[in-house]
Amino acid sequence: MNSCKTFFLAATMLATGSAAWAGQAPGALSAPDIPISHHDRVYAAEQFSNTVSVTDPVDNKLLGVIRLGDPQPVNFTPLYKGQVLVHGMGYSPDHRTLAVVSIGSNSVTFIDTATNAVKHTTYIGRSPHEAFFTPDGKEVWVTVRGENYISVIDPQTFEEKTRIVTPAGPGMQIFSPDGKYGYICSSFNPETDVVSVADHKIVAKVKQESPFCPNIAATPEGDQVWFTLKDIGKTQVFDAKPPFNLIKTIDTGPITNHVNFAHTAKGTFAYVTIGGTNEVKVFRTDDFSQVATIPVGNLPHGVWPSGDGTRIYVGLENADALAAIDTATNKVIANIPIGQAPQAIAYVPNAAPNPDDRQNLQGLGVAGQAAHLTLSPKGGAKDGKAPTSVSLFDQGLIQVLQASVTGLQPKQKYVLALAEHEDGSGSLQPLAGFMTNPAGSAIVNAVGPIRQIVDPSAKAAKRYLVITTGEPTMPGEPVQIESR
Incomplete structure (x- = not known):
């Protein structure tokens, strides 16, 4: 041997x-x-x-x-x-x-x-x-x-x-x-x-x-x-x-x-x-x-x-x-x-x-199907922190959205929303309200046909993921927008 x-x-x-x-x-x-x-x-x-x-x-x-x-x-x-x-x-x-x-x-x-x-x-x-x-x-x-x-x-x-x-x-x-x-x-x-x-x-x-x-x-x-x-x-x-x-x-x-x-x-x-x-x-x-x-x-x-x-x-x-x-x-x-x-x-x-x-x-x-996006501070500010990562997990015709939110103020209320324009302006459609933890972070979830809306190849009603201050009933100014 x-x-x-x-x-x-x-x-x-x-x-x-x-x-x-x-x-x-x-x-x-x-x-x-x-x-x-x-x-x-x-x-x-x-x-x-x-x-x-x-x-x-x-x-x-x-x-x-x-x-x-x-x-x-x-x-x-x-x-x-x-x-x-x-x-x-x-x-x-x-x-x-x-x-x-x-x-x-x-x-x-x-x-x-x-x-x-x-x-x-x-x-x-x-x-x-x-x-x-x-x-x-x-x-x-x-x-x-x-x-x-x-x-x-x-x-x-x-x-x-x-x-x-x-x-x-x-x-x-x-x-x-x-x-x-x-x-x-x-x-x-x-x-x-x-x-x-x-x-x-x-x-x-x-x-x-x-x-x-x-x-x-x-x-x-x-x-x-x-x-x-x-x-x-x-x-x-x-x-x-x-x-x-x-x-x-x-x-x-x-x-x-x-x-x-x-x-x-x-x-x-x-x-x-x-x-x-x-x-x-x-x-x-x-x-x-x-x-x-x-x-x-x-x-x-x-x-x-x-x-x-x-x-x-x-x-x-x-x-x-x-x-x-x-x-x-x-x-x-x-x-x-x-x-x-x-x-x-x-x-x-x-x-x-x-x-x-x-x-x-x-x-x-279908378990292998997902899309991934990132959200960064509006205005392109570089604070050395990792951008917010977003995954859209396919579940057939809809997706589960999960955002690993970072870089926000601690213990404050924010809204994950869809914005009309790429810079976060225009009408907003709230997806989920959340409060950050003491480290200024949060895990945020939503469900819907979101990929079809935020996909760059979307032919109609294209929207952009943003995070704003405030609450779903009264969202404020965008603080993070989709990175391109």
Whole structure:
């Protein structure tokens, strides 16, 4: 047997012989690295196409999507089948089950990673957000953000076995690598709860600098927990062990979304997605120094490391793509088209026992159709900030519009509207009113046949997207207009 084959077999045995998380979050540092192989899968939960995309990381190729629901406007009628707003994601310690949360249909869908088949769908409370298995695989914890509890599901029966009451709006939970603690941040209250996994009791509370935390992660060393604050553009770090003291608050940037870790020969690094600047920022976990800023594309959201820490994958919410980052150089090495508005993502080593199996996967279809625009300050003012990015996700004859608004005054009312003229003048047709967060940013949505109106080739009733001051009943002066 030649040396190449020997190395390949050794790597394969290492990869398939362990259910560990390879020293990468959410697992322990002591677990071995799992080399990237065709058995690995990168999954993304796609909110507007209601799909889960499946990507092979070896050649960064989309293999297909698992369709959990239909696009709008089917969802405007009573919904008896299928899922809506596919959003959250977690996976089992044996890497054989994916748990996918759909916000709009209040569900957790359990998917067999070997066959891409839905094993079961469990319906729970209002607007769940994220789900993850405990490290021993005996429970699945789901944050029910529209209510005030964690739904604890038995992964064998798929039934809710108990609830852990929290302050209203739990955002996400993750566990210490040793499985002793669960860390639950809040999206409505400035408080992160630490829960004893063994008895489901809250044992500590950590103050959040703001109420809106969408994401939380624990280092593989088990010494730190990082959580993001989307509304004020900060990331906070606290001690993962008693007394759970806050360690550091970092100004990361507007629309700070998710955080995760890669452990390399140079140490452990935190990768934070900054939606308002279209970047990923990289920090050391020992001294919290920033070591890189990586431009990745419009509205980076979910982030997850490969099983050996050599890559970080990032979901680009307003670009319908995955960006693959080489952690040795902190450069983007691939951009993979996927479904509409990816939210949470997960890199699952050894998810596919048969890497050639494509059963239950479909082509992108309408999920791959979107148009993209930008809005910049009126008058062409250059303030060094990323322009507002706008995506129009095709849903048949209509589109879901999503604007990642940045560069406005904090805590002020604005209107996304259609203007009669390119410079924002003339009559205005309001689409959505919104208020910016303390960082002067917002995520704004609207629905309608908007692409047909703003497309440069439109033959009649051409209109231009603008942002004005004021309210929908009384819009003011345009402050951002379409960039050309």
